[in-house]
Amino acid sequence: MLTDFKNHIIEKLSMLKDGKLLIAISGGIDSVVLAHLCQNMNLNFSLAHCNFKLRAEESDKDEAFVMDLAKDLNVEVFIQNFDTTAYATEHKRSIQMAARELRYDWFKELAAQLNFDYILTAHHADDNLETFLINFTRGTGLNGLTGIPTVNDNVVRPLLPFSRIQIETFAKENQITWREDASNASRKYLRNKLRHEVVPILKEINPQLLDSFQNTLSHLNDTQLVVEEQLFDFKKRAIISEDDLGTTYKISEFKAVKNPKAYLFELFKNYGFTAWNDVVELLDAQSGKLVKSNSHRLIKHREFLILTTLNHSDRCEKSLLISEYDDEVKTPFGVLSFNNVDEISETSNLIVYVDKDLLKFPLELRLWKEGDVFQPIGMKGKKKISKYLKDEKASLVEKENTWVLTSDNKVVWVIGKRADERFKVKSKTKKIFKVTI
Amino acid sequence: MLTDFKNHIIEKLSMLKDGKLLIAISGGIDSVVLAHLCQNMNLNFSLAHCNFKLRAEESDKDEAFVMDLAKDLNVEVFIQNFDTTAYATEHKRSIQMAARELRYDWFKELAAQLNFDYILTAHHADDNLETFLINFTRGTGLNGLTGIPTVNDNVVRPLLPFSRIQIETFAKENQITWREDASNASRKYLRNKLRHEVVPILKEINPQLLDSFQNTLSHLNDTQLVVEEQLFDFKKRAIISEDDLGTTYKISEFKAVKNPKAYLFELFKNYGFTAWNDVVELLDAQSGKLVKSNSHRLIKHREFLILTTLNHSDRCEKSLLISEYDDEVKTPFGVLSFNNVDEISETSNLIVYVDKDLLKFPLELRLWKEGDVFQPIGMKGKKKISKYLKDEKASLVEKENTWVLTSDNKVVWVIGKRADERFKVKSKTKKIFKVTI
CATH class of the missing domain: 3.40.50.620 (HUPs)
Structure with a gap:
């Protein structure tokens, strides 16, 4: 070359x-x-x-x-x-x-x-x-x-x-x-x-x-073009309406192809779905059944499949694992980014600095659950997250949408709210790890 | 998991x-x-x-x-x-x-x-x-x-x-x-x-x-199935005859799709073609033009494209590079395999043993060309390969189909015929490298 x-x-x-x-x-x-x-x-x-x-x-x-x-x-x-x-x-x-x-x-x-x-x-x-x-x-x-x-x-x-x-x-x-x-x-x-x-x-x-x-x-790339051509033709046949409320597909068209799952995947892969077997089962499910992703849902409605965006409170509750080498992770509430830094610079409740040597990778990111406890930064004792949210007078929506970053099942950060005392940067800290929403 | x-x-x-x-x-x-x-x-x-x-x-x-x-x-x-x-x-x-x-x-x-x-x-x-x-x-x-x-x-x-x-x-x-x-x-x-x-x-x-x-x-795999379904339909439309002599495709069908190259690739990729741009140009070429792979050729014949197998003497003359980690390489004359061995066991003219420390990777495998010289094993002096083949009374076909394995442009093996003295295994050899057709 x-x-x-x-x-x-x-x-x-x-x-x-x-x-x-x-x-x-x-x-x-x-x-x-x-x-x-x-x-x-x-x-x-x-x-x-x-x-x-x-x-x-x-x-x-x-x-x-x-x-x-x-x-x-x-x-x-x-x-x-x-x-x-x-x-x-x-x-x-x-x-x-x-x-x-x-x-x-x-x-x-x-x-x-x-x-x-x-x-x-x-x-x-x-x-x-x-x-x-x-x-x-x-x-x-x-x-x-x-x-x-x-x-x-x-x-x-x-x-x-x-x-x-x-x-x-x-x-x-x-x-x-x-x-x-x-x-x-x-x-x-x-x-x-x-x-x-x-x-x-x-x-x-x-x-x-x-x-x-x-x-x-x-x-x-050539193969991708063949797929796109096929999908273009398929969509022309299958879509009967497309507006702000969603897109409606004829189920009969999915059943007419040799591998419905492949078409379901190609059409809906950009909407965050992962439970593809459940999506396939929708074709034969009762009217009213649905499958959700983090951002969308697919609903069976009589002989149609309807794709719509999700209400905020509808989001599914998955956990994400974060490796030592991730520099950013897409989450339902935005992108979390990770950086090694030399010192603590700007601070806000969207940023946390922790002692990297105290972390055990992979970290886990998940919604908080009943029974979760942490040690709010600056405090001596532990506190239940449920109690913390109540004391903070968090609304129901806020409670439902509070995420935690954990290491070895210990809370590192109640995201956007309060860091944990156990992982904070001290004078003897060698590696500072910065997490930002 | x-x-x-x-x-x-x-x-x-x-x-x-x-x-x-x-x-x-x-x-x-x-x-x-x-x-x-x-x-x-x-x-x-x-x-x-x-x-x-x-x-x-x-x-x-x-x-x-x-x-x-x-x-x-x-x-x-x-x-x-x-x-x-x-x-x-x-x-x-x-x-x-x-x-x-x-x-x-x-x-x-x-x-x-x-x-x-x-x-x-x-x-x-x-x-x-x-x-x-x-x-x-x-x-x-x-x-x-x-x-x-x-x-x-x-x-x-x-x-x-x-x-x-x-x-x-x-x-x-x-x-x-x-x-x-x-x-x-x-x-x-x-x-x-x-x-x-x-x-x-x-x-x-x-x-x-x-x-x-x-x-x-x-x-x-799902995507592959979409592609196969599309190709199946395309072939039904495009192939007008298929027999021992070859397969005949209507060029008009390639021109009817958005990306002819993608279809040409998907249909003919299993026949060893690599010059895909030349294949695409065939669609608009003069009748009689053709593109060859190591094993097949595609001929433009009026409004048709005909795929046939290649005559032996038609093969194209490409060189192949062999890394230290290849264990086998497909060649036009069969598969060459490479092994590290502890000792010389069976011998034949389909096997050569060489001192691995004398090799410089990647090795190159190519047809011999005018000017190539080597030192036939057991001989003191160098010899032109052209002279060697003449002395061996090689037929024209044999001459055309003689391959050499080279290291740093020095002949290691006239394949299937004679090894080179310079790379042979000696008493001080530490790593024995075995090459087999």
Whole structure:
């Protein structure tokens, strides 16, 4: 693959030669190489850099580096500062998700206002492989295994067929300088663990892993298109109404196909259902029977299946396990994110800091239940959570929606309300673990 | 998952309670546990053990262990000896493939003759995960990611939902004894590498990996069924004739679907094609144009696409890379297998022994080309391969079909003909590497 880099990337980029381009640039090696490549090919491009203010001085140095680069390349540069933490808190997002949303929203706004034809990002084949493995370890379906799209809407990723090594080699051969991303180690440890511990072994097993992976992705994407075509036709036949209240499907159409379960899964997988056997049984159930996910429900109503969103109080009561390597977990009440930090900085009832060495992984996240006790931070004795909620004058709805984070069945945090004394950060604490809603 | 093992396996096995069962038993923990479980549930079963004679004394001890077990359980046992090496040589199979074919052929023969309803094998969830990862690292499509089937024909795998740990726990709790499989380390190093180095990290990342994996497999299998249903309908429309000479498809049907490439891939992926863009271009090519794989060709003929097998001399000339962890590689001339061995045993021109420390991986396997030289074993000087083939009075066909195995571009073996002096095993050799056609 390596020897092909220059010709191959020239071919990719030359398809963009008539467009007005906006390059999303962090200052890291990938996006800096992309900018140099576009410069070498005399493309018409500008740079857009987000300063998420997440790493204080380092973030500002990245910004300064990008400003200098723009001057060197003699191109226009846009810089935007974001208060990522505030946005994340306000919109109940993890820091990563908040940063992603802020970034793409801004790029698209810029592109619309200033008539950029394409937004270019510097994702490459190793990013893609890591994403595949993350989705695979979490559990997924075909759509989670089809990779990062080369093009979606006006976002284009010309480096996607190339490896991290090819990009590094090009950077070194051309004396390109970049900023090392100091945040990798702390922010994305799941990805880093795969990158440093799993991928090297897979590459040892198959020296041409990335090539094989590209072929696999190409095949899976083709298959996905066959499935989508089939589903499109099926939906045309099966859906009889679709409005704010829900979508209504004819049960007879599910019964007409060879494997109803496959169609039920493909149609409803994006609504959080997990009890697929129960969903299948709905087809033959009494009218009025239903199956719930965390966000939706499917109701059998005479000869129809109706998909609607769930009332808040209807949510099902599942527990989630959290490994040491999770950096974020989607929950029914928003996204919980986990970070190793050096010190306690901002505090609120949406954040808790605990002594990591006292935790036993996997942690469990669940609704509180009768009999749960904890030691409210600052107090000497234990207290029942039921008593605590009563003393706090929590409403019925609030009581029904109170979650706890536990370690080895001991409450670490009554989420959004009160931390536990036993896990708090003390002067002798070595590793501080920060949990944020 | 663990706590569910007993109830869950009872449920699985009770579905077999009216059948006459044949358990494929190696003497290893998985199949021995399966036999005990069937005994506990009073199922009607016999044992069938293959002695592949691959590990001398160890193979015979396995056989003796199974005989004793049958006596203890008071059930019928069938034992069959195989000359696996001879079969592999004769049918150009790797040792593993030979053993698999011999085993299943014999089980099916036994089942047919003695009226067994089901053949039970002891594959479990970890086997399944390893198979997934092997296929993934080699590159595959959806069908390579759908796992080992729970049931195919009359072969049933009741332990497939359970983990290796669950089986071990059950064995220990019930004081079950088994034979450790000493061959694992030497024979299946690719699988072992994944088992010991990759899977533990994935399980650390997601403590519920095997559960997530079962869900992923279930979803992918459902999706696969949707694809198959779609293809079945498509083939009904597109195929106008199918006979010994080939299969003829109407090009208009490919053009009627949204993504012709996806259908071309799904229909022709099992025939070795890799140049999918060329295949797509055939739809609009001049009559007479064709695309070849190692075994087949697709010809555009007026408004039709015709799939036929390839003449021997038509094969394409690709090179294959072989990693240190490959145990077998499919080639156009059969399967090459690789083993670490302790000593030189049988010899033939289909086997070569080399000093592993002199090899530089990946090795390359390719057709010889003009300019290739080697040092025929036993000779002092180098010789051109063209000269060697001429001196050997090789026919034109033989010349065209001579392959070489190379290390760092140096010939290690003119395959099936002559080894190279430089890589031969000497008295000081520490690691002997055996390559077999």
